[in-house]
Amino acid sequence: MGRKRLQESADGRPTVHTVAARAGVSIASASRVLNGVGGSPETVRKVREAAAEVGYVPNAIARSLQSQRTELVALAVEDIGNPVYVEMMRAIESVVADSGRQLLVHATGGRIDNETALLRRLANRYVDGMIVSPIRVTADHLTALQDSPVPVVVVGQLAEDAPVDNVRTDSRRGIALAVDHLVATGRRRIGFVNGPLDTVPGAARDAGFRTALAAHGIVLDENLVEVGDFQYAAGRDATERLLARAEPDALVCANDLIAVGALHALLARGRQVPTDVALVGMDDTELARMMFPQLSSVSLGSAERGRRAAELLLQRIADPSLPPRRAQVAPSLAVRASSAPATHVPAPREEVTS
Amino acid sequence: MGRKRLQESADGRPTVHTVAARAGVSIASASRVLNGVGGSPETVRKVREAAAEVGYVPNAIARSLQSQRTELVALAVEDIGNPVYVEMMRAIESVVADSGRQLLVHATGGRIDNETALLRRLANRYVDGMIVSPIRVTADHLTALQDSPVPVVVVGQLAEDAPVDNVRTDSRRGIALAVDHLVATGRRRIGFVNGPLDTVPGAARDAGFRTALAAHGIVLDENLVEVGDFQYAAGRDATERLLARAEPDALVCANDLIAVGALHALLARGRQVPTDVALVGMDDTELARMMFPQLSSVSLGSAERGRRAAELLLQRIADPSLPPRRAQVAPSLAVRASSAPATHVPAPREEVTS
DNA sequence: CCGGTAGCTGTAAACGTTTCCGGGAGTTTG
DNA sequence: CAAACTCCCGGAAACGTTTACAGCTACCGG
Numbered sequence: 049m050g051r052k053r054l055q056e057s058a059d060g061r062p063t064v065h066t067v068a069a070r071a072g073v074s075i076a077s078a079s080r081v082l083n084g085v086g087g088s089p090e091t092v093r094k095v096r097e098a099a100a101e102v103g104y105v106p107n108a109i110a111r112s113l114q115s116q117r118t119e120l121v122a123l124a125v126e127d128i129g130n131p132v133y134v135e136m137m138r139a140i141e142s143v144v145a146d147s148g149r150q151l152l153v154h155a156t157g158g159r160i161d162n163e164t165a166l167l168r169r170l171a172n173r174y175v176d177g178m179i180v181s182p183i184r185v186t187a188d189h190l191t192a193l194q195d196s197p198v199p200v201v202v203v204g205q206l207a208e209d210a211p212v213d214n215v216r217t218d219s220r221r222g223i224a225l226a227v228d229h230l231v232a233t234g235r236r237r238i239g240f241v242n243g244p245l246d247t248v249p250g251a252a253r254d255a256g257f258r259t260a261l262a263a264h265g266i267v268l269d270e271n272l273v274e275v276g277d278f279q280y281a282a283g284r285d286a287t288e289r290l291l292a293r294a295e296p297d298a299l300v301c302a303n304d305l306i307a308v309g310a311l312h313a314l315l316a317r318g319r320q321v322p323t324d325v326a327l328v329g330m331d332d333t334e335l336a337r338m339m340f341p342q343l344s345s346v347s348l349g350s351a352e353r354g355r356r357a358a359e360l361l362l363q364r365i366a367d368p369s370l371p372p373r374r375a376q377v378a379p380s381l382a383v384r385a386s387s388a389p390a391t392h393v394p395a396p397r398e399e400v401t402s
Numbered sequence: 403m404g405r406k407r408l409q410e411s412a413d414g415r416p417t418v419h420t421v422a423a424r425a426g427v428s429i430a431s432a433s434r435v436l437n438g439v440g441g442s443p444e445t446v447r448k449v450r451e452a453a454a455e456v457g458y459v460p461n462a463i464a465r466s467l468q469s470q471r472t473e474l475v476a477l478a479v480e481d482i483g484n485p486v487y488v489e490m491m492r493a494i495e496s497v498v499a500d501s502g503r504q505l506l507v508h509a510t511g512g513r514i515d516n517e518t519a520l521l522r523r524l525a526n527r528y529v530d531g532m533i534v535s536p537i538r539v540t541a542d543h544l545t546a547l548q549d550s551p552v553p554v555v556v557v558g559q560l561a562e563d564a565p566v567d568n569v570r571t572d573s574r575r576g577i578a579l580a581v582d583h584l585v586a587t588g589r590r591r592i593g594f595v596n597g598p599l600d601t602v603p604g605a606a607r608d609a610g611f612r613t614a615l616a617a618h619g620i621v622l623d624e625n626l627v628e629v630g631d632f633q634y635a636a637g638r639d640a641t642e643r644l645l646a647r648a649e650p651d652a653l654v655c656a657n658d659l660i661a662v663g664a665l666h667a668l669l670a671r672g673r674q675v676p677t678d679v680a681l682v683g684m685d686d687t688e689l690a691r692m693m694f695p696q697l698s699s700v701s702l703g704s705a706e707r708g709r710r711a712a713e714l715l716l717q718r719i720a721d722p723s724l725p726p727r728r729a730q731v732a733p734s735l736a737v738r739a740s741s742a743p744a745t746h747v748p749a750p751r752e753e754v755t756s
Numbered sequence: 757c758c759g760g761t762a763g764c765t766g767t768a769a770a771c772g773t774t775t776c777c778g779g780g781a782g783t784t785t786g
Numbered sequence: 787c788a789a790a791c792t793c794c795c796g797g798a799a800a801c802g803t804t805t806a807c808a809g810c811t812a813c814c815g816g
Contacts, residue, residue: 074796105525110772134483153507171459428766464802
């Protein structure tokens, strides 16, 4: 009985020793056959049979220790419930699964310490790589990124010279698409409901909005700008504050959740969309198409960015010596009922690219 | 130079050997100090210093191989984008993170082979446990569940005698809550838009609907029942088919995504909600509150179920000899504008429990 | 003054896998 | 027919950690 003890793992499951003993070969041969490399036909047969008989399944941990890779990839986003991240996650998961790896998902809640802790924990080698979409970036963050022992790809704006793989979009340009469209359809008192200004996307969208208005020679009434959180409830509240002091004929929202909140605030106040107020969201998630009226929205290509990020990461895992690379996804505008011109019937859906 | 090679890991990162050598102690002492067990004050100081100087971080894989646990927990759901799973996932992640573990998320796409493959892969020990919410259950599935080498908790209906930890709700009772409410507010031609009947939730909801109608002495017109997928677009299409052949004065939908699709179909056909048709969804996700009018919805306590499932799993991981346990979460109905009585003004929001 | 004990330390064995290396058998070539 | 080469096999080392075990020192009590 003491003999068996040496062949199976602590909890009685078969190991490669069990298989080898049963097949009457060495563990080296057993391992080779199980990995499909080498072995005479006779050996292959014996080992395969033995493995099948005892129901052998290789222990992934031991394999990882040897190979120094876990076939796991992590994704860290602020809010796992935001549909934009869901879309990104779906795209990433698809690429990652196709490569035979699994995806580990972290919700950081946007707390910066949380995120850096996560980055530092990478040092323990539990994942082969990580995709992170930070909404705030500090110097601390950057150093943690740079001396991470495992590959990291950042989705979002990053300093030009940061030596880190990076997938980005031009959200300022995205906002400009929205503003251009609204101006072209006759709106002039265009308001903006943004997320926090101390976040990277928040700041970029704010700058984009101001630049776009200026390009049309429109002077911005600060009463038309309000800031909340990137969430539904915060968007609704922020819009209510805005409506209490100003009369916009259009609203640009920094994401679709905010736009849905804005829609509620507008309807609650008796404004018609798009007749009284045109509404444009951002991220072009499924949510935008679910609303009534359907929301126009600026697509920042979240699925595409996710896909590209996953590809960059897999390439870097395969060859860590690659120079830092950068991918850019162009924004586009999906025009729907919520921003139809006030004067006539809604135009059919139309896509304008970059 | 060959000496250093023995102290640091392949990629040049410090190991416990590096720390031990630097502190002038054995690796056993170093390991003990790093784990906070034993060691003289002098040894502790030296080891701590050495570890800090070289920036030592323990290798989680090696630790796992030794301890036979990964501190990872997996969650497998059909669709990571369905808000009901997002809520469940949030709750689970919170419990799991509090226990110092991490959550691995799988999207099965509802494909049964996918799910059993996942269960079988558990044998490779990459996670300490798994929560799975299958929408289809086969015999194959059940055996895979039962002889899984790691603990599994199932969220959803399961045979009474299945010796598996299980968290469930009574969705038949949930449907009954919706029907009772609609009947009480004067609706009689109540329709039902369901998901696939070959899924466990689909079948249960169908049965629940028929029973509930019968309890009110209403004979069901089969034209008022339509089946699609548990998705937005499928819900919209199914509702369109239903409306093309019948005139319901109320619709019960098997989840909130379907309800949103139904809302669109109704509005597109010129029906007013709730005046012409009352609408009740299921799962009571954030989405229900985001619509206009806000959707009444049957809550199946998804967050609560997630929390309970996570707790059951952690307990079983701690003590695998526990007998199989079962937790039940009662449904409740959140009444909102979409199902207000046709005749008078909407009643204030009201919660009816089980 | 000596046996016993407590506390610390280092050696070595485990965890389960892959892989390097040397040896043996069989096959081809000069 | 010998030499060289190919292929397969088994032993053993490695991956980086934790931990059982035994030895050592120092201290305490009798």
